[in-house]
Amino acid sequence: MKLYADTPVRRSRQVFGDLWVVAWSAFSVWLATKVYDVTMALAVPGRKIEGAATTMGQRFRDAGTSADHVPVVGDKLAKPFSGAGGAADALADAGRSQAEAVHTFAWWLAIAVAIVPIVMVLTMYIPLRLRFVRRASTHVRLRDTEAGIDLLALRAITGQPLKVLSAISDDPAGDWRIGNAAVIRSLAAVELRDCGLKPSAVIAPRTPGPAPG
Structure with missing residues (x-):
């Protein structure tokens, strides 16, 4: 808790x-x-x-x-x-x-x-x-796994203002669908910060690789 x-x-x-x-x-x-x-x-x-x-x-x-x-x-x-x-x-x-x-x-x-x-x-x-x-406890459980980070990123896409999303990517939903790790981590980090939480080591910045597809 x-x-x-x-x-x-x-x-x-x-x-x-x-x-x-x-x-x-x-x-x-x-x-x-x-x-x-x-x-x-x-x-x-x-x-x-x-x-x-x-x-x-x-x-x-x-x-x-x-x-x-x-x-x-x-x-x-x-x-x-x-x-x-x-x-x-x-x-x-x-x-x-x-x-x-x-x-x-x-x-x-x-x-x-x-x-x-x-x-x-x-x-x-x-x-x-x-x-x-309730929200913070759920986010803490999600931020320590890759699957949880994906869910946090999806939550950010559906709940964060467009101004915040556009600062991360021109097409955050598309980047999430193709599995762009850098964008997904950034979206998850935004969702965590909005809840007053710090990103875990799993969301630590990485050098983005080429997007799949």
């Missing part, structure tokens, strides 16, 4: 791109944690209400229990305290629900802040990198 190009400029650009994606992903995760912390600060009032109301409710119930022991009028004295304790418990439940809602919202907001930017970048960058890896 060929991950990076042979040519320095293109290889540097690919390495920089990979590092940028990693840095962007790390920044997105860091930003998500900060957003989570800031959002969770909204849950503090709810937690305080829950704690204060719970303490208040417990004290009202304790007071009601003490009042209940008063002879004759104990039940009447304890009833208001019991009602106040129930109201305090309801207030505590409301504070707890608010804090839990903020926690859920903070969690999903942090996920969105982290995932959305990362997915947007990866959906644009990963296909380009995979396309290069």
Whole structure:
């Protein structure tokens, strides 16, 4: 598997791109944690209400229990305290629900802040990198054999601009058909360079011999 190009400029650009994606992903995760912390600060009032109301409710119930022991009028004295304790418990439940809602919202907001930017970048960058890896890996296998060089030359004929082909030969397709080794090697070299690869020793320049036929 060929991950990076042979040519320095293109290889540097690919390495920089990979590092940028990693840095962007790390920044997105860091930003998500900060957003989570800031959002969770909204849950503090709810937690305080829950704690204060719970303490208040417990004290009202304790007071009601003490009042209940008063002879004759104990039940009447304890009833208001019991009602106040129930109201305090309801207030505590409301504070707890608010804090839990903020926690859920903070969690999903942090996920969105982290995932959305990362997915947007990866959906644009990963296909380009995979396309290069597939093409470069195939070209690396082809450049080390004579048959592979012929295929690379044919690929150049079908895919390279006419301006590039005409600089190599007036009739690149004809030279390929008759097996002109010099032209075939030049075409293969162009195709490899277009992919950011260097020609192998098999495509090293040779003194061209007479064309067959």
